[in-house]
Amino acid sequence: MMKELYKEIDDSKEFIIDLQANMTSRPAISPANGGEGELDKANYLEKVINNFGFDEVTKLNSQDERAKGGVRPNLIARYFGEDREKTFWLLTHLDIVPPGDLSLWKTKPYKLQIDADGDTMYGRGVEDNQQAITAALLAAKTLINSGKRPPINLGIMMIADEEVGEGYGLPYVLKNMPHLFGKEDSFLVQDSGDVKGCEIEIAEKSSLWYKITTTGKQAHSAYPTTGINAMVAGANLVVRLYNELPKKFNKQDALYDIPMSTFTPSKKENNVSNVNIVPGVDVFYLDCRLLPCYTEKELENEIKKIAKTVENDFKVQINVERILKISSVPTSRTSNLVKRYCAATREINNAEPKLIGCGGGTFAAGIRNLGLPAIVASRLYGVPHSPNEKSSIKFTMCDAKVILHTLMHFDEEDED
Ligand SMILES: [Zn+2]
Structure with a gap:
């Protein structure tokens, strides 16, 4: 039975190109990035899937x-399985990022172009995340056309923002439609990967961002001793954090491609408007990616301890404020x-699966939590x-087959 489904997928090159071309010509850029949102793309996709025969x-x-139509649309479709209590969700996103410097593009970013090899497609969004939308819809269409019911529901989410x-x-979807999600649901996010299709990300580091404000005393630079230079103190703190935190949080975990926690001083706020002013306030930001074996509290205590040494040495006040926290429990x-999914990877991509962790910031964290x-x-x-x-038609077909293999064998026991 699977062979017939795979054959159907292999014959779907035109479907893939057509869907990719139509999505690429409807750029769904967030208002925050200067775009009009996802409405046109969502309306197009809604029309496409209305003919598929989804149950919901x-x-x-x-x-x-700020967005076109005043809305940010989320599109959700399900095809029921034998067991309607469980859903295998494909989590994809509609929005794209702006094309950036156009002079670096060899093609027009919003017009799909196919390479002479007949397989590679170019355009903004073709990979992130239209390949996933295409693979998900191809898998669903193929399955529904076959008339077969999967062991559990197949769900597709095409999400804004x-x-x-x-x-x-x-x-927004999790908050407003909690009844859609069951206790035994599973989620696949085809939003990152590798050319062999063997890497499977099951965990991510905690992302913790801090805003660090150092307050000294403003003065005229001709008389610097009458002030307290907050920038000098802040710069010392940058160096101390950068040197000390990796020593304290030094455990390694080979699951992650960078196997240790990282601590990166990044953004810096403007200070004084003129060269002849001793800055009284200094603000910089620290982006920490912490292995799950450490707690946020441990990190915060250490940052404050190091800040204290700078306060004492420079007679300044330092305020440490956490502005972002995304932690996630690894998937077993x-x-x-x-x-x-490992079995599907072996079968379809002919590759030995490799379980990995990443630096954080994916869609999956919200689900794992x-x-x-x-x-x-x-x-x-x-x-x-x-x-x-760019995106490959062949890879898209592989992703669609992996989806179907995973879904159709979902409730099977292990052979090994
Ligand atoms: Zn993405």
């Missing part, structure tokens, strides 16, 4: 007056989702957000 199609608009993340997308290696298993994996070039973004 829901459109959930969150209100955003992933790239900027202002709350109009996944958080022995979950059905991971086991079934609900206690549900989520993995991030796809067979792709790995060129999101770059000029000449």
